[in-house]
Amino acid sequence: MRIVFLGPPGAGKGTQASRLAGELDVPHLSTGEMLRKEREQQTKVGLQVADYLDQGQLVPDELVLGIVADRITFKDCDGGYILDGFPRTLHQAEQFDQHLATCNTPLDLVVELVIEQGELLQRLMKRGRGDDNMATIQQRLVSYDKQTSPLTEYYSAQQVLHSVDASGTMDRVYAALMAAVDEVEKQN
Ligand code: AMP
Numbered sequence: 007m008r009i010v011f012l013g014p015p016g017a018g019k020g021t022q023a024s025r026l027a028g029e030l031d032v033p034h035l036s037t038g039e040m041l042r043k044e045r046e047q048q049t050k051v052g053l054q055v056a057d058y059l060d061q062g063q064l065v066p067d068e069l070v071l072g073i074v075a076d077r078i079t080f081k082d083c084d085g086g087y088i089l090d091g092f093p094r095t096l097h098q099a100e101q102f103d104q105h106l107a108t109c110n111t112p113l114d115l116v117v118e119l120v121i122e123q124g125e126l127l128q129r130l131m132k133r134g135r136g137d138d139n140m141a142t143i144q145q146r147l148v149s150y151d152k153q154t155s156p157l158t159e160y161y162s163a164q165q166v167l168h169s170v171d172a173s174g175t176m177d178r179v180y181a182a183l184m185a186a187v188d189e190v191e192k193q194n
Pocket of ligand 1: 037
């Protein structure tokens with residue numbers, strides 16, 4: 007099953023996507039993690055993206071599209087994958103759809119984790135990752151609102167979107183996710 011996770015930073019995408027990937031036996035592809043690794047290893051891409059990561063700005067669309075398009079050709083993606091943090095802009099979503107259409111491998115499900123801002127800020131400040139200071143957090147939330155939240159409408163129009171309340175306990179959110187997956191499996 008090919009799944010995309012949408013949701014603002016701090017909504018729990020990483021945790022839930024990783025658990026679901028284990029259950030479905032497909033790889034969990036986090037573009038944020040891939041980019042941080044490139045930076046750590048100081049690859050060519052890593053040097054290109056360092057400033058964007060530090061400022062909480064989105065890296066250029068074509069760069070991340072290339073990384074994802076390449077990664078999903080690996081053998082471990084034959085049975086599907088879970089994308090976490092991609093696509094992040096309408097342009098990425100449209101380009102990615104076109105790419106998937108040429109391979110005849112459309113997305114099966116897009117999950118949106120819904121949570122209100124106050125709870126997000128609390129979660130992010132507790133998390134304490136390298137790029138989790140107040141200024142970058144705010145910048146990432148603004149990026150999400152402006153550039154990524156329109157994707158919910160885009161995928162809703164394609165009838166692949168399932169919205170899940172992400173404010174509950176981890177297990178409750180996961181149960182809601184599994185219900186969405188089951189529904190899609192029944193349809194296919
Ligand atoms: P994340 O771990 O998903 O919060 O991503 C961390 C950072 O990686 C973001 O703040 C962006 O700078 C960059 N990034 C991750 N995914 C994307 C994407 N799909 N498009 C552009 N930038 C991205």
